[in-house]
Amino acid sequence: MTSAPLAARLSIPSGPLFFPVTAYGPDGAVDLDVYREHVRRGVEAGAAAVFACCGTGEFHALTPEEFEACVGAAVEAVDGRVPVVAGAGYGTALAVRFARLAETAGADGLLAMPPYLVVAGQEGLLRHYRELASSTALPVIVYQRDNAVFTPETVVELARTEGIIGFKDGLGDLDLVQRIVSAVRSEVPGEFLYFNGLPTAELTGLAYRGVGITLYSSAVFCFAPEVALAFHRALNTGDDEVANRLLDGFYRPFVDLRALGRGYAVSLVKAGVRLRGLDVGEVRPPLHEPAEDHVKRLAELIERGYALIEEDV
Secondary structure: OOHHHHHHHHOOOOOOEEOOOOOEOOOOOEOHHHHHHHHHHHHHHOOOEEEEOOOOOOHHHOOHHHHHHHHHHHHHHHOOOOOEEEEEOOOHHHHHHHHHHHHHHOOOEEEEOOOOOOOOOHHHHHHHHHHHHHOOOOOEEEEEEOOEOOOHHHHHHHHOOOOEEEEEEOOOOHHHHHHHHHHHHHHOOOOOEEEEOOOOHHHHHHHHHHHOOOEEEEOHHHOOHHHHHHHHHHHHHOOHHHHHHHHHHHHHHHHHHHOOOOOHHHHHHHHHHHHOOOOOOOOOOOOOOOOHHHHHHHHHHHHHHHHHHHOOO
16 A cells, blocks of 8 residues: 555545544443444445544544454445544554554554653654554554644654655644644645644634645534534535534534533544434443533534524525
8 A cells, every 4th residue: 555545535625534433332342333334324424534443433442452343344334435544542562553453454544643641852753653654554644632742843754754644733723733834835745634633623624724724523423414514515615604604503512512521522422423323332431421411402402503504405
């Protein structure tokens, strides 16, 4: 494999990027049948790619064996229709192990999440991601957030590294993002992909579009794909009236609700999938389930979101 096919397939924003939740059965074990169904529904709804076992998919809670099984199940459910990108993280040795497991399972690429716990300098971060990229034939997207924050100079070096094809921002510092985009554009020939990776990325979609970033991860797509698709169309066609109506009526209230609990960026999304009729189970510790009242408010928000998109039908 080379990086070119994945980069080319991701560069056209044909739909939101789908980050499926990981399904667990009543006994707490991974439920691959339900997971395949969740992935299949997302692809059929219009996802441009599947990012398996990443943040929304509770990468942190999966054993290597469960990770490999889930990535393989996603590849099977997708059946070549869209790319499958798998998470990889922790320290360098474990990140390399997960990369090789993803490669064996048939993934098309990797989302390299921040190293575990430590706050490293730029030199160490660069070495970490370069070693990961050199260990696998899978193209790598580097995820900036938490303890992995990069200077523009470091991202230039990442963009020069064979096998690294993109940069996902989960920090939200638009000044830094603009300087990164400008530096890479000025110093590295060829295409380098950028992604808005903030939780509920739609909320900042208009701002990131101003920097030239239109690719983004959509957790809402997990449980309200039609709403997510309507926003995606509006964002990419310049229909700011529709985009703002969805922002004001659905996405901002959803973010306000998400802010009421730690870990809700995952557990509230998983609750949303259950509300829409697919029993994907609960989150694993240390995450916890949303309060009953918050789930009720989520159900009302989902109804509101669908009512808002009906206005354009």
